[in-house]
Amino acid sequence: MCGIIGIVGNHSVNQQIYDALTAVQHRGQDAAGMTTTDGRILYTRKDNGLVRDVFQQHHMQSLHGNIGIGHVRYPTAGSASSAEAQPMYVNSPYGITLAHNGNLTNAESLQADLFQEDLRHLNTKSDSEVLLNVFAHELQHQHRQGAPQPDPDHIFAAVEGVHRRCRGAYAAVAMIIGSGIVGFRDRYGIRPLVFGRRENDAGTEYMIASESVALDILGFEIIRDVAPGEAVYITNRGELHTRVCAKETKLTPCIFEYVYLARPDSILDDVSVYKSRLRQGDLLAQRILEQYAGDKHDIDAIIPIPDTGRTAALPLAHQLNVKYREGFIKNRYIGRTFIMPGQSERQKSVRQKLNIIELEFKGKNVMLVDDSIVRGTTIRQIIRMARNAGANKVFVASAAPAVRHPNVYGIDMPVRDELVAHERTEEEIAELIGADWLVYQKIEDLIMSAKEGNPAIESFECSIFDGKYVTGDIDEVYLERLSLARSDKMKQKRDKEFNSDQTVAELHNHV
16 A cells, blocks of 8 residues: 655646645555656655655755656565655656556566566566656557657556556556656556646646546546546646556555545545445444344443544434544554555554543443454454453444455555454454454445445445455465565565664664
C-alpha cells in the first residue's frame, strides 16, 4: 500500500504535490518522494520518513517546474533503504520517472527478462523498478519505430505492453520528460486511482491520485476513477487522452480499502468509504443480535479503537441500543500500527499510541470495535489495557471477517503463520487475544457494505478473507516463497543488516 500523486499544472506544483502527499500519508509512512520538471531537467527529493520530515524549505525551493509526481511508501518487499524510495528514474528513452502502488506477482521472472532480453540493469529489489523498466522498454520499442517524441498512440501502446507482461496489482503514475504524465491501473483495478481537473485563469490543470481526498483538498473536480486496464495521458500542454489498453478487464477493487486502507472521506470507484463503514457497523450489529438471540446482551458500552474503528462503532451502538463511549485517546504523532515495518515496532508503538480513559471501563462490560484483526498484536495489548483499567468483561467486534490468508497485491500480510486467525476458530482466537467473546463480520455482509454504494461492481478482491486470488497466477509454491522472503523475521534481519551498513558508513565518513 502506497500513495501516488501526479499533477500537470500551469504554475509551480511542488507545494501542491506536498499538500496532496500529506493527504495520502496514511497510505505509507516509511518514505516519501517528489520529482518535478521544467520540461528539460528533473528535480528530485526523496528519503525515508514522513512527508513533513523529508521535504524541508530548501528542498522545496529546488523542486522547479509545473509538472510533477509524488509518492509515499509503505514497503511490502525490499528493504528500509532510502534507495528504494520513489519516484524511480531511468534515462532511456526520453527520461522517465515513476511512482507505483501495488505489487507485481511475477516480478522475479520479469527481472530475469529485463536483464537477459531487454538488456536493462536493475539497481534494487523493488518491483516498482521492474514496472518502470518494463514501461520504459515498451516505450523505447515505440521510439525505434521512428518517433522522436512519443504521441498518445505510442504511450498507450507502451501501457498495453505493460499489461501484457505484468501480473498482479498496480496503479502507477509516470512522468516523461518533455511529454507529460501517464497514469495507469491494472486490468482488475485492484489498487485505486482517480483523476480530475481544475480551471483557472491560465487554463486547465489535471491531477491523478490514489484517493479522491487528495483532489478535494486542492480544489480539483473529480472526473472519474481510472478504469481497469486504462491509461490516462496528460501532455505538457494540458491535453487529456484516455484509452483502455488491456483486454479482458474486470473491475475487482480491493475490499480492504473500504475496511482500513483508505481515508473515510475518500470515494473509491464511486463508493463512499465512510458510508461503506457505516453499513459495516449496521450489518455487524445484526450478526451480534442474531448470536445473542435478540437484544438480551450484557454490553454496557461500545468503545471504538481509534481511528478506523469509529465509523462502524457508531451505528453498531445505535442498533444495539448501547451507549457509545470514547475509551481511548490517540497520540496522533504515532504512525499507523498496522503498517509498522516489524513486529517489535508494532508492539512498542501500541502503548505509545493509545492512552486509556479508566472511568469508561471500571466495572463495565465493554465491547471494543476494531476495523479488522490481522496479527492480533494490537488488540491483545488493548484488551490487556482494558482489563487493567477495571473492565468486568471485554468483548471484541471486528468490522471485517477473519484475516486467514496472505495478501499478494500490495498489503503487508504475506505470512499465514503471522495471522492470528490462520487455522483457528473464533473461540480459539478470542482465548488467544484475551477476549471474553469475539464476533467477526461475515464476508458476504462486508461485500454488501461496499457493493451497495456502486451496484455496478460485480466482485471485489477478498483474498485475505477467502483465499481466492483474482489474477489466477498464485499457487502454494508462490505463497511459500513469499512467506520466506517477507516474514517479520526476514524484515528484522534486513533492517539489522541495513543499520549495520549505515553505522559502518558513518564511521568511515567520520574517519
